[in-house]
Amino acid sequence: MRPALDHVATGTLFGVALNYRGLLESRLQEFQQAPYQKPPVKPVLFIKTPNTRNGHGQPVVYPQGVERLQPGPALGVVIGRSASRVRAEDAMAHVAGYVIVNEFSLPEESYYRPAVKAKCRDGFCPLGPEFVPAADVQDPHALTLKLFVNGQLRQENTTANLVRGIPQLIEEISEFMTLHEGDVLITGTPEGRVDVQPGDVVEVEITGLGRLANTVVAE
Amino acid sequence: MRPALDHVATGTLFGVALNYRGLLESRLQEFQQAPYQKPPVKPVLFIKTPNTRNGHGQPVVYPQGVERLQPGPALGVVIGRSASRVRAEDAMAHVAGYVIVNEFSLPEESYYRPAVKAKCRDGFCPLGPEFVPAADVQDPHALTLKLFVNGQLRQENTTANLVRGIPQLIEEISEFMTLHEGDVLITGTPEGRVDVQPGDVVEVEITGLGRLANTVVAE
Numbered sequence: 001m002r003p004a005l006d007h008v009a010t011g012t013l014f015g016v017a018l019n020y021r022g023l024l025e026s027r028l029q030e031f032q033q034a035p036y037q038k039p040p041v042k043p044v045l046f047i048k049t050p051n052t053r054n055g056h057g058q059p060v061v062y063p064q065g066v067e068r069l070q071p072g073p074a075l076g077v078v079i080g081r082s083a084s085r086v087r088a089e090d091a092m093a094h095v096a097g098y099v100i101v102n103e104f105s106l107p108e109e110s111y112y113r114p115a116v117k118a119k120c121r122d123g124f125c126p127l128g129p130e131f132v133p134a135a136d137v138q139d140p141h142a143l144t145l146k147l148f149v150n151g152q153l154r155q156e157n158t159t160a161n162l163v164r165g166i167p168q169l170i171e172e173i174s175e176f177m178t179l180h181e182g183d184v185l186i187t188g189t190p191e192g193r194v195d196v197q198p199g200d201v202v203e204v205e206i207t208g209l210g211r212l213a214n215t216v217v218a219e
Numbered sequence: 220m221r222p223a224l225d226h227v228a229t230g231t232l233f234g235v236a237l238n239y240r241g242l243l244e245s246r247l248q249e250f251q252q253a254p255y256q257k258p259p260v261k262p263v264l265f266i267k268t269p270n271t272r273n274g275h276g277q278p279v280v281y282p283q284g285v286e287r288l289q290p291g292p293a294l295g296v297v298i299g300r301s302a303s304r305v306r307a308e309d310a311m312a313h314v315a316g317y318v319i320v321n322e323f324s325l326p327e328e329s330y331y332r333p334a335v336k337a338k339c340r341d342g343f344c345p346l347g348p349e350f351v352p353a354a355d356v357q358d359p360h361a362l363t364l365k366l367f368v369n370g371q372l373r374q375e376n377t378t379a380n381l382v383r384g385i386p387q388l389i390e391e392i393s394e395f396m397t398l399h400e401g402d403v404l405i406t407g408t409p410e411g412r413v414d415v416q417p418g419d420v421v422e423v424e425i426t427g428l429g430r431l432a433n434t435v436v437a438e
Binding site for chain 2: 011012014042044045046047049050051063084115116117120121122176177178180
């Protein structure tokens with residue numbers, strides 16, 4: 001039997017911004033300008049705080065006074081043992097497994113450093129439906145992600161388009177901070193994010209990981 | 220007897236950027252320019268991840284390959300009961316007490332949205348030496364903060380200079396996210412941050428809260 005998601009993915013939720021090729025390319029021009037001057041040379045991280053944790057089948061609250069809300073389909077990588085200064089070639093040994101993440105956000109003009117206010121609303125980070133051990137996923141860099149809204153396919157991409165693959169992310173992040181058992185790397189959400197409304201059923205499907213379903217509800 | 224710090228300050232560590240008047244004023248001109256256009260109208264939050272937690276008397280590691288490291292003396296506010304949509308006038312009832320925080324950072328050009336990489340190194344957030352219950356602090360907005368490096372006074376300011384006081388912070392943050400029991404609001408660090416080196420003894424003293432001491436060590 002697989003370990004329960006709530007028992008393995010207990011740590012910090014790290015988001016990685018701009019980690020799909022199509023998204024990064026669409027933003028390149030902007031990064032030539034002030035204050036960035038150049039595209040990010042390292043992974044751009046953000047945190048989904050513990051209050052954002054949510055589960056399969058649970059409601060996601062559309063905040064009052066907010067104009068737009070966007071789901072963010074993403075592959076979550078669950079760390080299995082502490083990683084500090086791990087080289088890319090050794091990184092996969094630190095991965096316990098995978099889980100679908102729907103990284104809800106309020107859209108922002110700047111992608112460079114996402115704001116806590118846009119990313120960290122209560123319940124804005126559903127994970128599920130279950131933890132899938134690494135041994136059960138043949139190639140995490142060849143998984144199809146699909147986003148459905150009310151049953152309609154609205155986004156489709158593949159983890160083959162990650163700018164930084166999982167080994168590189170673990171190498172570059174563990175270079176400056178320790179990743180702990182139970183931490184989750186949210187490897188990025190692809191370009192083409194869509195708006196959702198109260199009443200919408202939002203589902204993320206990833207090859208071999210199942211389908212994570214949530215309903216957006218009015219506050 | 221006072222409850223142990225490790226038992227009460229167990230939650231998320233929220234940093235507030237630009238929350239001392241002198242610091243905000245020194246940055247105002249920059250905020251007129253792209254991409255900000257205007258000074259922040261809401262608290263600018265950042266997260267100190269769990270790997271940054273550190274204690275009184277513990278070493279703080281000066282990371283290899285880093286040019287500058289700066290301590291950040293700050294008053295930490297420990298949440299005592301969950302706060303969601305709390306008005307300023309009711310906010311203090313959600314405060315359990317206070318603790319000194321030394322919010323170490325690598326200096327950055329942009330203060331607007333601090334980078335995880337600059338703020339979230341292992342051990343970069345000492346808290347201590349002890350939790351002080353709210354009842355034992357007469358006025359948290361009239362406390363003197365002092366930073367000593369090797370016994371020399373290097374920074375001095377007062378929580379009277381907070382841009383947003385504690386009630387306003389709790390109101391404005393709890394408007395969009397729930398603050399939970401055990402969360403810590405790091406109310407900001409004043410202007411005039413100083414560089415420290417391996418071997419330095421760094422102490423933060425706040426009126427009535429004691430003195431938090433850490434030694435910077437080479438990696």
